[in-house]
Amino acid sequence: MALEIRRWMTTVENRIAPGGEAPLRKVAAIAVVKNPAAGRYVEDLSQMTADSEAVGELLARIAVEAMGGLPIESYGKGGVVGIAGEQEHANAMLTTTFAEPMRLAVGGAMAWIPSFTKLAGPGVLIDVPLAHKDALYVRSHYDGVSVTLPPDTPAPDEVALIVVLANRGRIGARVGGLKASEIGGKDGLR
Structure with a gap:
């Protein structure tokens, strides 16, 4: 039995960086x-986990298309469960089964995918974390995407599943640590 997708949507934010x-x-x-x-x-909840793969494939494809051909360096995932459910329902749907299509869609990725879930009523704001796709400890890529769901979403019997991507780290990042340019090789480090 597949998960019934009731609708999907995409948001895109572009920020101009100073200094080139x-x-x-x-x-x-x-x-x-x-x-x-x-x-x-x-x-x-294993059936929900298995059925989430198709949703993960759809969201990965939509998100990559929305990146418009830009290289993808960061990713994350999140979920909001309507009030007739449990937070655990989103967690069941956001496992590796859901996420593996995203890893493949971004050209392969080695790092853990950060996530956040919550139980909430319609129109809620959720901050979905971002981290570098190949090495979790790249501080410049610790960021997030704020998503405000429509005023009727999620309904009590719905779950909003979210995939976030970014082409680079934070604008003006300068707190040190591992740099994206230092990542490579099988273990994510040079």
Whole structure:
């Protein structure tokens, strides 16, 4: 049984950087799905996990297209569960099964994908974290995308699943640490 996608949407933010730095593009792709466990307790959430793969593939494709051919350096994921569900429902849908299509869509990635989930009513704001796709400890890429859901989303029986991408780190990042230019090789470091 597949997750029922009720709608999807995309946001794109472009920021001009001073001093000749490359502009920053942040993208959020959101799919609103019917929560098959809304209103009842379900012990085994593995079917939701398995069914999330198709949603992950869709969101990865939409997000990469919205990047407009820019290189992708950062990613993240998030979810908002409507109030007839449990926060655990979004976590069940945002596992490796959901995320692996995103890794493939961005040309392969080695780092853990940061995520954030919550239970909330419609129209809520969620800050979805970003981190470098190949090495978690690249401080310049610790960032996020703020997504405000529409005033009727999520409905009590829905879950909003979110994928975020960015083409670079924060504008003006200068707190030191591992640099994106120092990443490479099998273990993510040169």
